[in-house]
Amino acid sequence: MTGSRQAVMDRIRAGLGGVVEDGAGRSASLKRDYRQHGTLDAEKKIALLIERLHEYDAEVAECAEPELPATIAAQIARSGRRVLVAPSGLPAAWLVKGADWRVDHELTHAQIEEAEGVVTASFCGVADSGTIVLHHSPSEGRRVLTLLPDWHLCVLRTRDVVETLPEYFARCAEPPRLATYISGPSATADIEMTRIKGVHGPRFLSVVLVRDDG
Amino acid sequence: MSAPAQHPILDPAAAPPFPAAALPVLRNAQLRKNVAHATDVIQGKRNRLVAEKTDWTELRESASAIRAHTLEHLGEYLAEFEERCTLAGGVVHWAADAGEAREIILRILQEEKADEVIKIKTMTSAEIQLNPFLRQNGVRAYETDLAEIILQLGEDEPSHVVVPALHVNRAQVREIFARTMNLPELSDDPQALTAAARTYLRKMFLTVPTAISGANYLIAETGGVAIVESEGNGRMCLTLPRTMITLAGIEKVIPRFRDLEVMLQVLARSATGERMNPYTSLWTGVTPGDGPQHFHVVLLDNGRSAMLRREMERQTLKCIRCGACMNTCPVYRQTGGHAYGSVYPGPIGAILTPQLQKLEHAQTLPYASSLCGACYDVCPVKINIPEVLIDLRAQVTEKERAEDRRFFDPIYVGMRVANWVFASAGRFRLAQRAARLGLRLFTRKDGWIHALPGVGGRWTMTRDLRGLPQQTFREWWAKERGR
Numbered sequence: 001m002t003g004s005r006q007a008v009m010d011r012i013r014a015g016l017g018g019v020v021e022d023g024a025g026r027s028a029s030l031k032r033d034y035r036q037h038g039t040l041d042a043e044k045k046i047a048l049l050i051e052r053l054h055e056y057d058a059e060v061a062e063c064a065e066p067e068l069p070a071t072i073a074a075q076i077a078r079s080g081r082r083v084l085v086a087p088s089g090l091p092a093a094w095l096v097k098g099a100d101w102r103v104d105h106e107l108t109h110a111q112i113e114e115a116e117g118v119v120t121a122s123f124c125g126v127a128d129s130g131t132i133v134l135h136h137s138p139s140e141g142r143r144v145l146t147l148l149p150d151w152h153l154c155v156l157r158t159r160d161v162v163e164t165l166p167e168y169f170a171r172c173a174e175p176p177r178l179a180t181y182i183s184g185p186s187a188t189a190d191i192e193m194t195r196i197k198g199v200h201g202p203r204f205l206s207v208v209l210v211r212d213d214g
Numbered sequence: 215m216s217a218p219a220q221h222p223i224l225d226p227a228a229a230p231p232f233p234a235a236a237l238p239v240l241r242n243a244q245l246r247k248n249v250a251h252a253t254d255v256i257q258g259k260r261n262r263l264v265a266e267k268t269d270w271t272e273l274r275e276s277a278s279a280i281r282a283h284t285l286e287h288l289g290e291y292l293a294e295f296e297e298r299c300t301l302a303g304g305v306v307h308w309a310a311d312a313g314e315a316r317e318i319i320l321r322i323l324q325e326e327k328a329d330e331v332i333k334i335k336t337m338t339s340a341e342i343q344l345n346p347f348l349r350q351n352g353v354r355a356y357e358t359d360l361a362e363i364i365l366q367l368g369e370d371e372p373s374h375v376v377v378p379a380l381h382v383n384r385a386q387v388r389e390i391f392a393r394t395m396n397l398p399e400l401s402d403d404p405q406a407l408t409a410a411a412r413t414y415l416r417k418m419f420l421t422v423p424t425a426i427s428g429a430n431y432l433i434a435e436t437g438g439v440a441i442v443e444s445e446g447n448g449r450m451c452l453t454l455p456r457t458m459i460t461l462a463g464i465e466k467v468i469p470r471f472r473d474l475e476v477m478l479q480v481l482a483r484s485a486t487g488e489r490m491n492p493y494t495s496l497w498t499g500v501t502p503g504d505g506p507q508h509f510h511v512v513l514l515d516n517g518r519s520a521m522l523r524r525e526m527e528r529q530t531l532k533c534i535r536c537g538a539c540m541n542t543c544p545v546y547r548q549t550g551g552h553a554y555g556s557v558y559p560g561p562i563g564a565i566l567t568p569q570l571q572k573l574e575h576a577q578t579l580p581y582a583s584s585l586c587g588a589c590y591d592v593c594p595v596k597i598n599i600p601e602v603l604i605d606l607r608a609q610v611t612e613k614e615r616a617e618d619r620r621f622f623d624p625i626y627v628g629m630r631v632a633n634w635v636f637a638s639a640g641r642f643r644l645a646q647r648a649a650r651l652g653l654r655l656f657t658r659k660d661g662w663i664h665a666l667p668g669v670g671g672r673w674t675m676t677r678d679l680r681g682l683p684q685q686t687f688r689e690w691w692a693k694e695r696g697r
């Protein structure tokens with residue numbers, strides 16, 4: 001710690017009238033009348049997610065659990081990419097034939113930069129905003145893995161899809177230490193408000209939706 | 215294209231008064247066109263997405279309540295943030311003012327032996343004028359947000375808190391990039407311009423080991439920091455370097471992780487008219503094996519704590535810098551951001567800057583408004599900007615009166631006289647009669663006054679004044695109803 005901690009704190013306390021503050025924690029009881037839960041049935045919820053992902057120009061493929069490795073292989077083949085990185089915790093069955101896998105056992109930034117794509121799992125999806133949530137667990141990978149490669153294939157299970165953002169927060173038993181929320185590929189509108197895709201992050205997002213909600 | 219304007223001055227202590235700064239802009243047709251286009255587009259998107267949100271009112275209510283509650287307990291939440299962030303491996307610094315923040319950041323960079331640093335867009339760093347300071351001390355700061363690159367390479371200044379280069383059009387961007395990146399063949403297609411920026415930055419991201427960011431939210435509960443962005447330059451800066459420095463105003467804290475479920479929903483819709491911005495990043499201290507292994511947070515006061523005293527002014531600190539108030543403001547939409555002489559333009563700038571300056575500078579800003587209230591309508595955290603503007607106007611007047619600077623100013627004298635006249639019914643009646651007689655001279659046949667001499671001319675310069683009626687209401691009443 002450096003600088004003027006005491007001076008700043010004193011000024012804050014003086015500003016707030018020097019009352020003994022004991023209100024912290026009370027934030028939980030603030031008024032929250034906004035929509036906490038979705039109202040769509042399972043089918044409509046997934047349809048909404050797919051619609052949103054399409055709006056972001058993401059590719060979506062659906063499959064049942066047993067077909068997952070084959071679907072991953074098909075999506076990789078379609079993308080025309082070969083050199084792929086994978087998080088260290090990616091299920092072995094997902095490391096399908098036909099790609100040149102570089103599993104992340106302390107890969108360097110340069111090695112990751114060389115890869116043409118990355119395949120990861122995900123923590124959950126939010127239909128309302130078309131958001132993919134990563135908590136960077138071993139199967140979701142370190143943050144850099146989903147940042148440098150130009151193509152991101154992300155596996156999402158339908159039982160992990162919620163309708164509203166508050167439902168995602170309700171799912172977090174513990175706040176994540178690291179998280180990335182992805183709502184469409186990297187984009188900018190800084191020049192005359194013209195939306196341009198692919199500034200720095202991956203330019204292509206491909207989602208494999210695993211139908212596992214019965 | 216119009217002649218290039220002079221370099222905008224965003225230091226409130228040195229900037230000209232708002233009316234003087236606005237005048238050249240009002241004559242710059244190109245700039246006004248650029249600003250109008252950008253604000254129209256964002257507003258259109260924002261309005262559509264707010265309209266589709268059935269619980270917008272409730273979200274706004276909660277966002278406002280969370281921010282107000284946080285400020286009421288700011289000390290506690292900052293202490294909690296500091297404790298958690300430190301436990302997670304971060305180092306928290308406290309800066310009483312801009313100078314101290316600059317010194318702290320420079321010292322960290324020197325310890326890292328850094329002579330280069332990459333930056334994620336942060337208005338707070340512009341507030342403390344960090345880049346020129348680092349440069350004087352041998353550290354080159356590279357902006358990485360597309361808009362900020364345009365401004366940095368074009369030696370220009372930001373004019374909006376969300377889209378800082380909205381006053382620059384594609385032809386101007388092409389000119390800047392072609393010249394500074396040595397790409398004479400570059401086209402003015404936004405796609406090509408964006409690609410040029412990507413190439414320009416890629417190597418920098420992979421090689422520069424230190425980064426500076428701002429923060430959208432500091433989470434007291436976890437000690438974590440949240441940043442929202444669109445391009446991915448933020449993710450690059452907060453993932454690849456070895457050392458990361460986050461500069462944040464003390465008001466940026468929110469109580470709990472879950473509060474993001476409100477703040478993120480209102481921010482994206484208000485700022486860019488999206489359901490969610492493309493990337494939101496959240497990190498907590500240092501995580502072994504993932505991202506920077508040295509993490510510093512610099513908490514900046516710089517005039518903020520003085521605004522906590524009165525609820526009226528305190529609400530200014532609820533701001534989440536979404537920019538919606540400027541997009542909708544009829545004044546900003548005509549003048550753009552530079553006229554405000556501060557990194558914080560528009561309605562929020564008009565109340566924030568004078569307060570940060572303790573009313574020693576920027577006294578004209580509270581008047582840079584028609585008080586139409588459009589800013590209050592759109593503000594996602596319900597800051598009653600018009601109310602604060604009026605309060606600040608009163609403070610400016612008080613201050614001027616106290617300093618006797620306005621003693622001979624005709625407006626001040628006029629107000630004093632009016633005060634005296636309005637205080638008595640008899641004097642008021644006499645004054646009405648005198649005014650009717652006096653103004654008759656200037657009233658045309660159509661019943662309007664088109665031009666007045668002296669101070670009155672300041673009014674009739676821009677609008678006509680209705681002539682006084684032959685009879686006042688009181689006279690009419692006395693006649694109709696008798697005594």
Ligand code: SF4
Pocket residue numbers: 484532533534535536537538539540562589592593594595596597
């Ligand atoms: S004052 Fe309100 S509308 Fe303006 S930038 Fe701040 S939060 Fe947004």
